[in-house]
Amino acid sequence: MLTNIYHHKIDVVTDDIDVQGHVNNLVYLKWMQDAAVAHSLEKGWGHDQYGKLGCSWVVRAHQIEYHFPAFENDQLVVVTWVDSFRRASCIRKYEIRRESDQKNLAIAQTNWAFVNLEKRMPARVPQEIIEAFKSDGIAQTS
Template sequence: MLSFFDLSHTVDPNEIDSQQHVHNLRYLQWTLWAAGKHSAAIGWDAKEAAAEGLGWVVRQHEITYRAAAFANDELIVRTWVSQIQRYASTRKTLICRPADNAVLAKVQTRWVYVDLRNHKVIEIPDDVREKMAISKTPALPWH
């Protein structure tokens, strides 16, 4: 069971905005990519769940931007599940640039489990809950 997951990402020049750094929405996109890949790595099959009318939906994102990313930066997007409740889970993410030991952003996302057929929040099933390891904040990628 993976207590955390690292997504490696090289900033593409197309991700740079008019202020010559990465646009804020990209940080959110990377966070969602990492969450999806972590979920797949622990055995969550999003396509199968969707075919059954089930899935995760974001209830809240909280992002603290600490430093800018630039074209060609090599990043690590580290994510983990910090809490599971009856209907929701909280996932935390750090977007890091190991070249200078910089934490570029801290993200906290609250996900709810939803019956997609009627758009209702439902209890997280035991088989889904069992695949999710709760983790405290892991060490930074350069430690």
């Protein structure tokens, strides 16, 4: 297994359900962000570490493709990894799976921009961050 892959467990609760009786699409976005933050923490990059750099990640774009609905009491896992880095951004991918039947409920990706918080401008992703998320299959371009 690639060390870059992170598994984030989710228990679907009543508040996640919409009027159609399944998980609301906005909840998937929250789970994606939660998984990305947890993965970053696991790699040693939490709020304090980014704060010392005066930088943080912000979302430029999300893309989600839904395959099957999730329901209350489902146990899910958000599988996520950083697929590639560019000078001031990265692409993070996600698969959201139901544990009981291993169905892939959704696939997604987020384009994250690395920004200088004071200047509110893109900043070069430091090599130590790239190294923390590297795996055998990661691509890096400049």
